[in-house]
Amino acid sequence: MSELLQPAATLEEKQPIYKVESNCLISKNADVTVAFRLGLPEIFTRSQQDYASMQAHFSKGVRLFPNHTVLHKLDAFVEDKYAPGFEPDSTMLSHAYQQYFHERPYLHHYCYLFITKTASSRDNWNSLQTLLSRARIVPKEMMSEETLSEFFTAVGQFVRVLTDSGITVTQLSDDEICGTESTSGLLKKYLSLDFRDHAPTVDIDFTEGLKVGAKSCCCFSLGHLDDLPAALHTDTKYGPLSKDNSPFYVGFAAPLALLLPVNHIYNQYIFLDDHKKTLKSFEKKRDNLNALSLYSRQNAINKEFYDQYLNEAHSFNKLSVRAHANVLAWTENPHEEKALRETVGAALTSLNCAARQNTVDIGALFWAGIPGNAGDFPSEETFYTFEDAATCLWSTETNYRDSSSPFGIKLSDRLSGKPVHVDLSDEPMKKGLIKNRNKFVLGPSGSGKSFFTNGMVRQYHEQGAHVLLVDTGNSYKGLCELKGGVYFTYEEAKPISFNPFFVVGKPDVEKRQSLHTLILTLWKFADEKVTQSESVSISNAIAQYYQLLETDLSIEASFNTFYEFLQGPYRDHLETVKVREKDFDLQNFLYVLSPYYRGGEYDYLLNSQKQLNLTQESFIVFELDNIKDHPILFPVVTLIIMDTFLQKMRQLNGVRKMILIEEAWKALATANMAEYIKYLFKTVRKFFGEAIVVTQEIDDIITNPIVKDTIINNAHCKILLDMNDFLSRFDDIQRMLSLSDKEKNLVLSINRNNRPGPKYNEVFISLGGRISKVYGVEVSKEEYVTYTTEQTEKMPLFAKVESGMTMEEAIQVYAEELRQAS
Known part of the structure; x- marks a missing residue:
């Protein structure tokens, strides 16, 4: 190691990469490396079966490669801060949200895979032979075209295997590896331990351990069998989110990867030597130990280990490989070095691994970690195992990702609280995860439903959606006033008032039908029969009334003028066409409707002086708390709600529409409204709309047939909040909502391990049962x-x-x- 003790050497002298061409790295040992960027599944979204399946794909992929291949997976986790994009036209609340999360710290994950075909066997390569230690570098001859062709074919097959496991794989280009005039390449980023696009050039000091620029480094390695637990698994139980009835799992290596809250790189290596040669050498060692077993019990024990290894290799056709993993962590604060070592050591101990700090070979391990230089790895830091066990050490998760869709809402990453852009409507439809945009929201009182729905409604509206809310409890009053919306509520001093007769232009067929239904509701009881002649008479009255309005512009549309039209011109018309009283009793009709005419008990209800075109109003709230049990007002208001949203559905082509029904849906789910609810949930998708129902009563979803048969079955996005109040009956909820066991464990982990600091709630979102996650709702x-x-x-x-x-x-x-x- 005399070269390491020299005072200084230039990076050009020691640089192990000879050239980069055709998107490949060629080392000065004549090794050829292909580099990829990997997109791993998101953390806290996988089940035990998912981890086992992914590890099986890894294992299958490793077996594809020829002898003398090295797989080096590098996961870099670097402390970063959230940088919001402040839009110049953003609203006050949107700006406040971005300002609130400005510089929120989190670990930025960079994941790479380097596949190296070495030009020769390196199973006995030690730290004295690495390019860092040798005074002279003698170029090797390049591999034959046949060997390279076999290698690249295996690489292509491996990429398909990874893609099948749910991992996105992107090959790095020459510019991404070497950099350009404006951006740093991966080689420079690694050598400076700075993975930003503009990494600085720094000195690397090996005289006392490893120091990269101002970063003091420590390295903990898993390079011997004694460093490992008795068995390696694909997953490990995550205690903070687990309970006896709902275990929660993360990948086995997660405590050394995303769950390790320091700046670090987690390196994972698999070396494929000559399998047959390795087993033959083990057979020879086994025979030697057998011959010496009479002289030492330890020899007999080691002989049994070789027997067991060889039997497993032959019986189960397993591939013998060498493996290694290490954690390289760093800090720029000298006072944090001790805490850094303790944190990394504790993470290893949590996996029952030996916390072995590697101080002697830290320079060689860092140098071998250079992209494309895995063939230079010292063999004394590797151990023999099988490919399935070696891949258990691979990290399998990453942070929550932003949706690629421009439309969506902001929620929070569960681990760090960093804002995440989430599309619950358009992108899932395009990907086939859901077949409609409807949503069903369930959560007990105090679970944070209103905060979630307020935030969702606001962001939808700010992105151009028309929002109609049916509420009981004034949950949206502040937001409605802020948005300049229309807020309908009933108060004694200011009773609720509409003008359903006001239209812009001529009323279309659906508007006339809506008025027809409204008038019948005012005239007849729900179970009272309506004759054909009565129905025709009302339809004629509505048509002739609007004809009159076209010819006499001095008449303003309202129930009052409609009533007066019935008393005068329409009475004359009935006498002219000789309509009999038994066919249509106009006197009875006028008498029953008189409470809604000027001077009547409800004359305010249908004669609002505000000529609102509700179809064009983008934010409307119907607050029904004071009238939900009223036999007169409630049926009328529900019909106006129906009419308003139907008009939006039919007339606002290309405009996103949302109807959100809070607890008021129970009152709406009457015999008269049941068909409307069914129609709404089944057809709103065709009009670029979505229907959302919110409830807090478990019995509502279990006993009500409208909810069970219509709402749940036609709401492909299910949103649940803290279910602790429903634990004793959660099996019923799981069965009714068709939640998988993985989704059950996700739901029951809500708010179980919230981050310290500002208070927030968590929410579970399932998109068609295909993608399920828990997010933070922080504002x-x-x-x-x-x-x-x-x-x-x-x-x-x-x-x-x-x-x-x-x-x-x-x-x-x-x-x-x-x-x-x-």
Whole structure:
């Protein structure tokens, strides 16, 4: 190791890569390497079966390669900070959200796989023979075209195997490896331990361990069988999210990868030597130990180990390989070096591995980790095992990924709290994960439903969606006022009021049919028969009324003028065509409808002075809490809700539409409304829309046939919040919602191990049962005061509005007060 003790050497002198061409790295040992970027599955989304399946694919892929091949998987985890993109036209709440998460720390994961075909056998290659230690580098002859062709064929097959396992594989180009004038290449990034696009050039110091620039490094390696536990598995139970009735699993190597909260690289190596030659050497060693077993019990024990290994290799056709794994961690703060070593050592101990810090060979291990230089790895740091056991040491997970769709909502990564862009509507439809955009939301009181739905509704609306909300409990009043929406509610001093007769232009067939249904509802009981002649008479009245409005522009559309039309012109028309009283009793009709006419008990209901075109209003809230049991008002309001959304569905072509029905759906699920609910959930997809139902009562989803047969079956996105209140009956929920055991464990892990710091809730989202994840729902103070349903927290906000502030000003002032108080 005399070369290591020299005061200095240039990187050009020691650089192990001879050239990069045709997207391959060629080392000065004449090794050829193909480099890939891997996209792993997201953490906290896999089951035991998923991990076993992935490991089986890895094992199958390793067996494809010829002798003298090295697979080097490099996972770099680098501390980073969230950098939001502040849009110049973003709304106040959107800006507050981005500002709140500005510089939120997280581990950025970079995953690479290097597949190297060595020009010769390296099973006895040690640290004294590496390119870092040799004074002179003698170029080797290149491999034959036949050997390279066999290798590249195996690489292509391996890529297909990885793709089949759910991993995305992208081959790195020459520019990505070497860099360009404007960006750093992977080689420079590794040598500086900085994986950003603009990595600096730094000095590397091997005199006392390893120091890369200002980064002091430590290395813990798994290079001997004594370093490993008695058995390697594909997964390990993750204690913080597990309970006896709902175990939760992560990949076996996850504690050394994404769950290790420090700057580090996790290197995993598999070396494929000559399998037959290896077994033959083991047979010889076994025979020698057998001959010496009489002289030492240890010889007899070792002989049994060789027997067991050879028997397994032959009986199960397993491939003998050499393997190694190491964790290279670093810090720029000298005071953190001890804590860094302790953290890495604890992670290894949690897997029942020996926490062996490698101080002697850290330089050789770092140098062998250079992309394309795995053939230079010292053999004394490897151990023999089978390919299936070696691949158990591979990391299999990454952070939550942003959706590639431009449309979506912001939720939080479960591990770090970093914002994640999630599309629950368009992208899943395009990928075939769901067949409609409808959603079913279940969560007990206090589980955070309103915060989730408020955030979803706001973001949908800000991206151009028309939103219609049916609520009980004033959950959306603040958001509605902020958005300049229309808020319908009933108060004694300010009763609810509409004008369903107001239309822009001529009423279409559906509008006339809607008015027809409304008038029949006002006139007849739900179980009262309507004759053909009565139905025709009402249809004629509506048609002639709108003809009158076209000719006499002084008449304003309302129930009052419609009633007056019935008393005058339409009465004359009936007498002219000689309609008999038994066919249509106009007097009875006018009498029953008189409470809704001027001076009647409900004259306010259908005669609003605001000529609102609800079809064009993009944010509408119907607050039904005070009238949900009213025999007169509730049926009328529900029909107007029906009419409003149907008009939006039919008229707003190309515009996204959402109807969200909170607990009020129970009142809507009457005999009169059942058919509408069924129609809505089955057809809204065709009109670029989605229907969302929110409930907090478990009996509602189990006993109500409309929910069970229509809503759940036609809501392919299922959203559940904290189910702790429903644990004793969760089996019923699981069966009713057709949740898999993996999804059950995900749901029951909600809020089980929330991060310290700002309070937040978690939410489970399943897209057609194909993709299921738990996200964090964390918001800024501005969003909090807008969404909160706590009366004591809402009162100060609306008091500020009543004092003369705009809603936006009141939200900002109130949020700042809360920040100052915390």
